[in-house]
Amino acid sequence: MQSVRIYEMPACKMVSSGTGMFGEGNFNLLDEWLSSQKRGLFPKDFLFWAGEGFVWLYMYEDGMNVPNEFEIIDFKGGLYAVATDIDQKTDKGLMDTEIDQFLSENGFKRDTSRSELGNIITPPLAKKIMGYEQMDYYIPIKAK
Numbered sequence: 001m002q003s004v005r006i007y008e009m010p011a012c013k014m015v016s017s018g019t020g021m022f023g024e025g026n027f028n029l030l031d032e033w034l035s036s037q038k039r040g041l042f043p044k045d046f047l048f049w050a051g052e053g054f055v056w057l058y059m060y061e062d063g064m065n066v067p068n069e070f071e072i073i074d075f076k077g078g079l080y081a082v083a084t085d086i087d088q089k090t091d092k093g094l095m096d097t098e099i100d101q102f103l104s105e106n107g108f109k110r111d112t113s114r115s116e117l118g119n120i121i122t123p124p125l126a127k128k129i130m131g132y133e134q135m136d137y138y139i140p141i142k143a144k
Contacts, residue, residue, distance in 0.1 A: 003083060004081050004082065004098065004099055004102040005081075006080070006081060006141070007080045007138065008077070008078070008079050008080075009077045009078060009080060009138075011074070011076055011077035012075050012077060013059075013060035013075065014046075014057040014058060014059055014060055014072070014073050015057065015060050015071075015072055016055060016056070016070060016072070016073045017029075017030040017055060017056035017070060018055065018070070019053040019054070019055055020053050020054065020055075020056075021053050021054060022054070026069055026070070029069055029070075030058070030070065033067055033070075034058060039123075043119040043121065043136070044058055044059040045058045045059075045119060046058075046117040046119050046138065047119070048116060048117050048118070049115070049116075050115075057073075057117075076114060078111065078114060079141050079142065080138040080139060080140055080141060081099050081102065081103060081108065081139045081141050082137065082138050082139070083098065083139075084121065084134055084135070084137070085134070085135060085137065086133070086134060087120060087122075087133040090135070103141060108141045108142065108143060108144060109141065109142060110139060110140065110141055111140040112140075113140075114140035115140070116137065116138060116139050117138035118135050118136065118138065119135065119138070120133050120135050121133075121134050121135065121136050122134045
C-alpha cells in the first residue's frame, strides 16, 4: 500500500493571516474567523513556514465576509505529494525519504519554487477520542 498520494490544488484566491505565530494577534483572529466557517469535506486551510513565522491560508470564495485585518492573495496551486502523520510528532527525515522514493519511482521531483503546506485533518471529536491530531503534509512537486 502506498502512503503517499498526489493532489492537485487549483490556482485560487486565499485569505492570508500574514506572518505570525499561534497565540498572537492575527493568528488568534484567523482561528476565531475559521471557526465560524462551514466545515467542508475537503480542506480549505493550509499553513506554511515563511522563515520568521507561519502563514495561515484559507481558500477564498466570492461573497465571503473577510475581516479587514487579512489580505486576499493569489495562490499558484499545482501538484503536491501528500503524506499523513501525527501533528508535531512526525519523523520528518523518514517521511521525506519515503516521499522522495515515491517521487523518483513515479516520474516526479520536488518543486522548490513553492512552499510546503500543512493541514490538520482530524475533526475535534476524533481528536478528543484519539488524544492527538493527524496532519497532511503537502510537498510541491513537478514532472522530472
